[in-house]
Amino acid sequence: MKPQSCVNINKEWDIVGARQLGRDIAKKMGFGTVDQARIATAISELARNIYLYAEEGQICFEVIDNLPQRGMRMIAVDTGPGIKDIGQVMQDGFSTSGGLGAGLPGVKRLMDEFDLQSEASKGTRINAVKWLR
Amino acid sequence: MDEVMNLSAATYKDLLEHYIKTQDEKSLYEVEKVSKNFIKNSKTPEEIVNLHIQALSELYPNLKEDFQHSMNFLLEAMIAYGLAHQEYQQLREKQYELKTEIAVAASMQETLLGTTKPDIEGLDIGVVSVPAHQMNGDYHHFVKGKDNSLGIAIADVIGKGIPAALSMSMIKYSMDSYPEESMSPRAILKNLNRVVERNVDPSMFITMFYAQYIPSESLLHYSSAGHEPGFYYNAEKNTFTEIESKGLVLGVSPDTDYQQYKLKINKDDMVILLTDGVTECRDGERFIESEEVLDVIKQYAHLPAQEMVDQVYKHFERLQDFQLRDDFTLLILRKIV
Structure with a gap:
């Protein structure tokens, strides 16, 4: 496993930086155009959540190379207020998505694996994986 | 699912080629059927744009790079749309579940208040x-x-x-x-x-x-x-x-x-x-x-x-x-x- 590469998220422009780094890694690993676009969109959603609700956090990428499976992991960590009702934010049509299909349920759809841990006033950690097919 | 996509991809490419040559209505009717098949199999818009990009690059290997970039740009623009569509599908299923649940409640009410x-x-x-x-x-x-x-x-x-x-x-x-x-x-x-x-x-x-x-x-x-x-x-x-x-x-x-x-x-x-x-x-x-x-x-x-x-x-x-x-x-x- 390669060491992590991370992007700090403090301002809106950092979202673009995170997308760029994520896309470069995805491209190098051999993800197709559609999956590259999906990965970039998932990064956007994760980074925007940090920017909007936590103010500070980072997104890290890891290449998973356990043959025969290869994939890309992204981890979003913040020290924000945490998510009180995880069930609610994972519901379609709730909050940030507002029926636009984005938000965390969108990330879950875009990726193959999705895991979320959050503690009130401590922060949130989201771990998502896209497998290379 | 991938089989459906490969089959449709081949059909899509043939239809596209035929249409570019003749601009006939039949190809358009046929692609309408292919499109319905995509919907039935929950294909997202970005996948269809990608199919189009692939078909084009096979038909025109020397396509201008500018044009290829523009198609990738379109694909990116379709991602959010595809997500919204998936969400809509899921909400529709949920609505159906709710309706069924209320129907059960209604029949229970009929029994209770009968x-x-x-x-x-x-x-x-x-x-x-x-x-x-x-x-x-x-x-x-x-x-x-x-x-x-x-x-x-x-x-x-x-x-x-x-x-x-x-x-x-x-x-x-x-x-x-x-x-x-x-x-x-x-x-x-x-x-x-x-x-x-x-x-x-x-x-x-x-x-x-x-x-x-x-x-x-x-x-x-x-x-x-x-x-x-x-x-x-x-x-x-x-x-x-x-x-x-x-x-x-x-x-x-x-x-x-x-x-x-x-x-x-x-x-x-x-x-x-x-x-x-x-x-x-x-x-x-x-x-x-x-x-x-x-x-x-x-x-x-x-x-x-x-x-x-x-x-x-x-x-x-x-x-x-x-x-x-x-x-x-x-x-x-x-x-x-």
């Missing part, structure tokens, strides 16, 4: 009760006493749908706990008023008309808690009159007393009880007048009571374009001997 029309000597009874939506906020109930008397309750929750229906179950079980044959209409309403006042949200009110028919005296004793007034048909005079009844709706104040009235019923006379879903039927934007209800009842008065209420219901259902705005309950008693 009442059978009793056979009372000398009385012909007809009743129809239809909810505007899936669950009924109207309620009617018959109780046959040991002395051959008949208790009739008809009630309406202000409001409709699920909360209204839930309140009605409470009314039914409270009434079941009374030794009804020994209680007068006024006492029943007084008791129910207390139950409603204590247990129901202050913004919710229930109106009820409770009547007790004593065959040996040919007398109808009744009390009303703010319920839509019913009508009395005097066969001898061939007239309809509103049944006089005053009383506060259930649940407003804990110590309400109800007046009790009595009405002598002669042969061929009718008592018509209803909820405001009947009197507030609408013809387009216009509310109907209660005379119109009576006119329609008169029109079918030669029929047995059950056929009469069924026909009256059909009339108003049609008048409202088969979409009830409120729960509709109509109950008719006719003395036949």
